[in-house]
Amino acid sequence: MKVLYVVLMMVACLGCHGQTKTKMNDTHTNPLLCDTTTGTCDVPGQTTAGTNQVIPQGKKPVTIVYYTDPICSSCWGIEPQLRKLKLEYGAYIDIDYRMGGLLPDWSYNSGGISKPSDVAHHWDDVSKHYEMPIDGDVWLEDPLDSSYPLCIAMKAAQIQDKDKAIKYMRIMRERLYLDKKNMAKWDNLADAAVAAGLDVTKLKKDFDADARKLFQDDLDYARKLGVRGFPTMFFSDGEGQQLMVYGSKPFSSYENALLAIYPDAKKNLLTMQTQCPCLPITQRLR
Amino acid sequence: MSLFTHYPTLTVKEYAVILDITTADAQAALEKLYKEGKLDKKTIKNGSIYIKK
Numbered sequence: 001m002k003v004l005y006v007v008l009m010m011v012a013c014l015g016c017h018g019q020t021k022t023k024m025n026d027t028h029t030n031p032l033l034c035d036t037t038t039g040t041c042d043v044p045g046q047t048t049a050g051t052n053q054v055i056p057q058g059k060k061p062v063t064i065v066y067y068t069d070p071i072c073s074s075c076w077g078i079e080p081q082l083r084k085l086k087l088e089y090g091a092y093i094d095i096d097y098r099m100g101g102l103l104p105d106w107s108y109n110s111g112g113i114s115k116p117s118d119v120a121h122h123w124d125d126v127s128k129h130y131e132m133p134i135d136g137d138v139w140l141e142d143p144l145d146s147s148y149p150l151c152i153a154m155k156a157a158q159i160q161d162k163d164k165a166i167k168y169m170r171i172m173r174e175r176l177y178l179d180k181k182n183m184a185k186w187d188n189l190a191d192a193a194v195a196a197g198l199d200v201t202k203l204k205k206d207f208d209a210d211a212r213k214l215f216q217d218d219l220d221y222a223r224k225l226g227v228r229g230f231p232t233m234f235f236s237d238g239e240g241q242q243l244m245v246y247g248s249k250p251f252s253s254y255e256n257a258l259l260a261i262y263p264d265a266k267k268n269l270l271t272m273q274t275q276c277p278c279l280p281i282t283q284r285l286r
Numbered sequence: 287m288s289l290f291t292h293y294p295t296l297t298v299k300e301y302a303v304i305l306d307i308t309t310a311d312a313q314a315a316l317e318k319l320y321k322e323g324k325l326d327k328k329t330i331k332n333g334s335i336y337i338k339k
Contacts, residue, residue, distance in 0.1 A: 080303035083293060087304060124332060131299040131309060133333030174295060178330050251303060270289075270305055 053224050057238020058094035061262045065234040066095050067222055069102035070150040070172045070183065072230040073123055074248045077130030079173075081251040084270075089258055092265040097158070097166065098218045099151035100230050106145065116143030123177075130248070138180035148215070149184045155218070156203045156211035157193065168196035235261045290325070290338040297335050 055065055066082075068075040085093070106116065116139045123136030138144075150172055157165035171192045175181040181188045186204075193200045225234060228246075235243045235257045243257040258265055289296060289304060296304075302312035316336045319325045326337040 080297070080300040083300055084304045087292060127332035131333070132297055133330050133335055135330045135332060170295075174335065178328060178335060 053221075054240055055234055055236035055238065055242060057236075058096070060092055060094045061237060061265070062093045062258055063236050063238060064093055064095045065098055065225070065236070067098045067100045067218075067225075067227045067232040068230050069100045069147050070154065070169055071144065071147040071176060072100070072102050073126040073134060073177075074130075075231045076134065076173055076177055077126065077132050077248050078231055079132065079170075081249070081254055084251055085254050085258070087270060088267045089255070089265055090268075092262055093258065095166075097154070097162075097169070098221065099154055099215055100222060100227065100232075101148060101151055101215070101219055102230060103144065103147040116140075119143075132177075134177040135180050138176060138182065141180055142182040144176075144182055144184040146184055149186070149189065151218075152207055152211045152215045153189045153193070153203065155214040156206035157196070157198055158214070159206045159210060160198055160202060164196050164198055168193060168198060171195050233257070237261050290336075294338040295335050297333060299333075301336075 055063055057063060086095070118139075120136035120139040123134050123139065127134035127136070144150075153172075154165060154169050157168045172183050172189070175188065175192055176183045183189060183192070189207075190200050190204070193203050231247065233245045233254070235245070241261050243260055245253055245257050255267075289301065293300070296316075298309055298312045298316060301307075301316055302309045305312065307315075316325065316327075316334075320327050320336060324339065326339055328335050328337065
């Protein structure tokens with residue numbers, strides 16, 4: 001089966017890298033920082049090979065497999081584009097949220113980054129670059145040991161309700177980036193789950209069991225797809241046509257990828273006047 | 287305001303990108319809604335997020 005495969009390299013990259021604990025120890029690469037001088041965020045030893053994997057078709061014409069992590073600041077940076085994509089083309093796309101495991105732990109020392117406090121200034125810079133509010137002081141005041149609890153909590157939420165899970169991740173991010181909450185702590189994850197309308201008792205049960213397996217499945221699938229950083233989106237029609245958009249890109253890059261896969265997609269025009277009264281209440285997006 | 291039916295919280299940048307307007311225009315529009323009492327706002331050192339009431 002012919003697979004169309006395009007890599008759109010980052011131009012102004014502030015993307016994030018995810019890797020398994022083994023890979024992290026092998027490469028000594030800091031996953032929370034990127035090389036802004038080269039504009040790329042390649043993980044040593046990772047290639048883009050492996051994308052001959054065909055992504056199965058969803059219920060809508062285009063499936064987007066979105067590799068992210070709740071603490072990926074570049075993923076926070078593309079929230080505007082992603083939200084616009086959902087509003088304008090939501091009728092044509094299913095987004096499959098996959099967790100990348102950006103920060104297994106702090107067992108490395110490279111690139112001037114050896115401890116959580118080193119990330120604080122970087123996040124402030126990222127905030128200015130993307131014009132999205134981030135307070136990096138969380139890394140000074142109550143730093144996260146790992147992003148794994150957030151990733152596993154997201155998988156546990158998906159077991160309950162995929163729409164609520166999307167809302168959950170948004171709340172996690174707002175509390176991390178704006179409220180400086182250490183979202184790796186269970187109490188904070190539980191509070192956010194309540195705000196997202198999730199059943200916290202079930203979330204905890206799934207967090208301790210099935211969600212860990214689902215998270216590992218995401219990590220394994222990432223390797224098969226050749227994911228080497230975040231955000232990474234694979235646009236697929238389920239029949240062999242696939243496009244990958246890697247890193248933070250302008251909205252047009254995501255739109256063009258979608259239209260290349262499904263040219264019949266028609267945009268829901270949004271203006272200051274209409275502000276999209278077009279979607280029924282059942283299609284509310286988070 | 288109807289964007290907040292879809293997304294209960296929006297940053298200035300999100301509002302601007304979604305509506306294809308400048309961040310200055312987005313900021314002005316959101317501030318107007320905030321001052322009219324239609325939105326809440328949370329401000330941190332690197333920006334604000336507007337919240338549906």
